[in-house]
Amino acid sequence: MKNWKRIIGLLTVLSFVLVFIVVLLPAREVQAIDTAYTDSGDAGKTGTYKVNEVKEINYMPYGLVHYRHIGESTSTTMVGKDVDGYQGSNDTVKAGQYYAQHVNVLEVPSTTGIKIIPWMNYTGNKWNLTTVRNFIEDFEAKNPEWHVMAAVNGDGFDIGRNLAFPAQSNGATISEGNFFKSKSSGWGIMRFIRDGRQDISNFAYLDANQVNNSLITVVDIYDENDNIIARYNIEHHNKAPNVGETSIYYGVFTNQPNAYTFYPKEVDSNASFFGVAEAEIWLPNDTEGDFYGKGIISTTDKSSLSTLQKEQFAICTMNSDLKAALAIGTKVRVQRVYSGEFAYVENALSVFGARVMEDGVALGFEPGQRFPRTFIGVKPDGTNCFIVVDGRNGDEGRHGLDGYEMGALLRRYGCVRGYNLDGGGSVTMIIREPDGSLSCKNYPSDGFERTDGNCVLIAVKRPEIEIETKPEIRKIDLKVNLNDNAGHDMQKLFISLNNEKKEVIDGKATFERLQPGTNYEYALSYEDSNSLTFNLEQKGVAQTAYVKPELNGIKCTESSDKFEFVINYRDSNNISNYGIAPIKINGKAYNFTEGSLTVLKSDVGEKIETCVVDLEYKFTPSITYKRSLNNAHLSFALVFENMYANLEDLIKEIY
Known part of the structure; x- marks a missing residue:
């Protein structure tokens, strides 16, 4: 009898402990296990999806949240089709049966402190196929003021290297105002706007025909501090300018008579000449004006650079204002940009294929075709969701999605719009771990991280904050100096230490009732104009003093x-x-x-x-x-x- 009483008592205590643990769990983790399916929003509820298990959740700095789910989905358009797409199982989808999915989601909040930046690797003045991981390293090496928190693969690209200037993305790649490739393919481009607005307008979808028709060529002029101080129009490519006009000259590649044949360009203009003999960046993407060139003017003598070879370009102008602004030693950038209502696009990328969802309704993108997928969703509050779903390996529970299943996932994660990126073996999500390392969170279907034409980076500039500590036996005074907010909307700054969070007032924060001779970790966070709180990466250790012997x-x-x-x-x-x-x-x-x-x-x-x-x-x-x-x-x-x-x-x- 005594043993039974002890067993009952232990079970009672265990029950209370389990309840206590569940109460303490973050609500997001508990609610992530679904009891019902989410449909694709179309009239026929064609696709459905449900989360069965939370494998991982990471609350990252700057409000980023990454989670990895194991779920299941199906689509009525998939019935009778291969369950996991190309190179996978030979089983076919059965009506009413659900198939396992391995899903990674990265939520990017709408804040000025986080930029969404498309990127390509232009090392050697060409498009270099590069893994997402190495894109991150390349970007940070060329832009040391930036720190990448996460990235996914981008647009489709010239995987077979069939273009005369090979390996470039299918559509536009626009990065911090650099139009590395300007012409959009497919349906249109995604413009990433990061000004803190808390609504869906921070993500703009622009029609391809409209933006392509707005393209104009410009030359930007830099000062000695690498700031753009002037912009002028360029009217012609590889053609002599008329009075008051300007032309840009450069050699081009074609596949005639042989693949990757380069044709130098003779300068046939007598206008004022400004040549760049060694370009910093030189991308002649096609023969129809999609050109990007950046470098320092090295000569005004046309005879010294009359035939332009690789990595060279020249500006010929009959515009007196531009002529007065240019000289040997002046740094310039020539590129095609959007004009009119589409001007001032800083970061944008072409949609691969088409849109997936609009107004919470799946649009029937690629029905009945399961692939590994990378796609972007937009929530009503402006949060962007980068979603990666593995495929081509049904035996491991990685079946891939068709368009209606993509719609169901988007709705499950609170999105009302959705846009497709490159899928298949390119599908990759890289996350910055707390120790600073880069980790691939999904299982690329090739068995390794594929090289791609471009990617999408989630990057920040780290605020510069100096902290000095003054230790006492049971108290720590912290003196905080915000030198540079680095674009973050920091209305209030906070320090958390010993399970207390205090606002920094007049550059100071004090923590009391501490233990002598103890290390205390502290962390920083801030509140923006919308009263949203964001954790910063910066952490440190403060110490109390010992009782003096x-x-x-x-x-x-x-x-x-x-x-x-x-x-x-x-x-x-x-x-x-x-x-x-x-x-x-x-x-x-x-x-x-x-x-x-x-x-x-x-x-x-x-x-x-x-x-x-x-x-x-x-x-x-x-x-x-x-x-x-x-x-x-x-x-x-x-x-x-x-x-x-x-x-x-x-x-x-x-x-």
Whole structure:
């Protein structure tokens, strides 16, 4: 009977513990396990999806949230089709049966501090097929002021290297105002707007025909600090300008008579000439004006650069204002940009294929075709969801999605719009881990991270914040200096330490009721104009001071044949060397043992001329105070040393 009572008691306690754990779990994790399916929003509810398990959730700095789910989905348009697409299982989809999915989602909030930046690798003045991981490293190397938090693969690209200028993306790649490729393919482009607006307008979809028809060529002029100070129109490519006009000249590639054949360009204009002999970036994407060139003007003598070879370009102008603005040593950028209502696009990428969802309704994109997928969803509050779903491996529960299943996923994660990126073996999501390493969160269907034509980066500029700490025994004062907010809308700054969160007021924050001699980790966060809170990456360790050990005196007793020393001290935390302190008597070195020392006169002489004790104790876990006590054998030595130490501490406090 006693055993039964004990068992019942243990079960009761266990039940309370389980309830307590569930209560403490973040609501997002609990609610992520679905009890019902989410449909694709179309009249026939063609696609459905449900989350069965939360494998991982990461609350990252700057409001980013990554989660990895195991779910299941189906689509009525998939019935009778291969369950996991190309190179996968030979099983076919059964009506009413659901198939496992491996899903990664990255939520990017609408805030000025986070940029969504398309990127390509132009090293060597060409399009370099590159893994998403290496795109991140390339971007950070070329833009050291930026720090990438995550990335996914981008648009489709010339995977077979069939273009005359090969490996480029199918459509536009626009990165921080650099139109590396300007012409959009397919349906249109996605414009990423990051001005803090809390609605869906921070993500604009632009029709391909409209933006392509708005393209104009311009030259931007930089000052010595690499800031753009002027912009002028360029009217012609590889054709002499008329009065008041400007032309850009450069060589091009074609596949005639052979693949990748380069044709140098003769400059046939007598207008004012400004040549760039060694371009910093040079991308002649086609023969129809999709050109990007950046470099420093090296000559105004056409005869020295009349035939333009690879990595060279020249501006010929009959525009007097532009002529006056250009000179040898001037840095310029020539590119095609959008004009009119589409001007000032900074970051944009072409949709691959078509839109997936509009107004919460799946549009029937690629029905009945399951592939690994990368796609972007937009929530009503402006949050962008980057979604990666693995496929082509049904045996491992990675079946891929068709368009209606994509719609169901978008709706499940709160999105009302959806746009497709490149799928298949390109599908990749890379996340920055807390230790700074880069981690691939999905399972690329090729079995390795494929090289792609471009990618989409989620990047930040880190705020510059200096923190000084002043430790006391049970208190820490932190002095905070915000040198540069780096574009973050920081209305209030907070520090969290010892499970307390305090606002930084007048550059200060104080934490009390702490334990002596303890390391405390602190973290920073801020509140923006919309009262949204974002954690920063910056963290640190502050320390409280130990209770200072007491040194009450050093007694020296002389007898006929020896000197006996005793240190009178109190050190409850064992943070000093008082019990084993080194001592030099008449130049000979000794150490105390448990606070005592006996020295024979036969070793040091009949009279003590010099006696120095080296004392030290820990002020904090990482700061040690050291002091030498001279004439330690004399009774007044410690009194004078303490007076000196107190005066020294006072001077430090003042200055």
